[in-house]
Amino acid sequence: MRIVNFMKDGRATLGVRDGEDVRVLGTETLESVLARGVGLNEWARKQASEEKVPMVGLQLLPPLQRPPKILCVGLNFADHTKESKYDQPTYPTLFLRVNTSLVAHDQPMIRPSVSDSDGLDFEGEIAVVLAKGGRHIARADALGCVAGYSLFNDGSVREYQFKTPQWTVGKNFDTTGAFGPDLITPDELPVGLKGLLLQTRLNGEVVQSASTDDMVFDVASLISIISDAITLEPGDVIVSGTPSGIGWARTPKLLMKAGDVCEVSVEGMGTLRNVIADERPR
Template identity: 40%
Template sequence: MKFINFEKDGKVSFGAVRDDKVVDLGGRLGDDIRTVDDLVVHGLVNAAKDIAATLEPDIALDQVKLLKPILKPGKVICVGVNYANRNEEYKDGSEVKKYPSIFMRTPGSLVAHGENLVRPPESEQLDYEGEIVLVIGKAGRRIPESEAYSHIAGLTIMNEGSIRDWIRHAKFNVTQGKNFERSGSLGPWMVTSDEVTDYSNLRVQTRVNGETRQDDTTANMMYPIAYLVNYISTFTKLQPGDIIATGTPTGAGARFDPPVWLKPGDIVEVEVNGVGILRNGIEDEVV
């Protein structure tokens, strides 16, 4: 089932999407359950599915404004260079590392489906990175790979937008270039984990103005999803509402010769089979 946070007539609520219509669940699981975040944190995803299945939709999907599926993630954890051909894409002669590259993003660096990514005045090098995102639904530390999937509440999609030259400002980190305000996006909804039949064969595609730029499957991940949950939970306790962006395939704009950066008016779509399509335009920041 698909769950969304949405705004309608100035009111924020959450609901389930069924046949392009929305079952508004605001207040139906208790006064303190008002967002998808609340569902996940309180372990009520299955209860919400049961209730939504018995109710008629309240409104058409195109009549609401979609918000980020997780409005206030506790942690936004990102994985770098995770598809087999991405290491070669760097053309730096380096060998594949034994362990994944990990960095963090701030919630304010991400907008919702349908909103514009913002190119800052400090750089023209705004780039796209389509990624599959895990929404953690059960807390855990040092989670065994054999139990990893039971800790996932669902999946969503990220355009892990990056300001490329700011990634290279320092020797040992990428934080600056990965955290410009509203440079990436998350959405359009969270698809519950029971809808995922095979984590090892999820396909992610990124299109810019209709042109396919990235196209790969999780079968080519160097660090598979279960391993990532195990590895990340070794150094930090994963909590319900945390999200993990699992890496992007080859084909980002920085890898073209010459590089092709996003510009105002462009439309970027990231599609994951079984999850949906995350779509965003581009605009310049007004300062």
């Protein structure tokens, strides 16, 4: 099942894909549905109305607009760790994103108007959305906590990322974290996302390509390890890491500029597409 969040009659509305159409589910947020402990597949089947709207032309929103937590994983592909000139960590490298950094499929990712940055870098990733959480979740139980998966582009303002040892600012400029287009329930994908090809394309050229099998910490391990320290909650998002090929590591650097088109694709999941736009002067 593929759930989308979109604008209808001026309100955020949930729907479930039905071929080329979307069947309307209503205006309850996905965050609220997950917090109630409802199984998404059963809820959507019962909730779906007869009203359909064409998928073409819909203004999509991120699947969740205000998730409780957005936990991002750095250095989770060994080739990316190598190109970034770090030693491979034996524990997940975690940082947080904030809700104001999120942007939907087919909406512009904004290159910030700061004088000491040349551009915005791409990082194609997969987002894991939780249906339930807790502390000290066993790895064997971790995949049972997953509500679904989505695509993510962890747009990074590198000069700000590396101003300090903490990466937070460079990862949290407004409207730089693309998220969507769908939330895909686990029954539509291989268990634990095994064996899927992840690719990022910039203006049609493949700039990142790797298998999800290359992740240092797989989905189940990430959920389990993070839960040893942090209480996970329904609606939390774990952004699981990017492979090698980032623009900052290239010579010359390949950073996104206004008018560029960046696409993140994973087989079986579809494509997240965004045009890059410059921030408007105030």
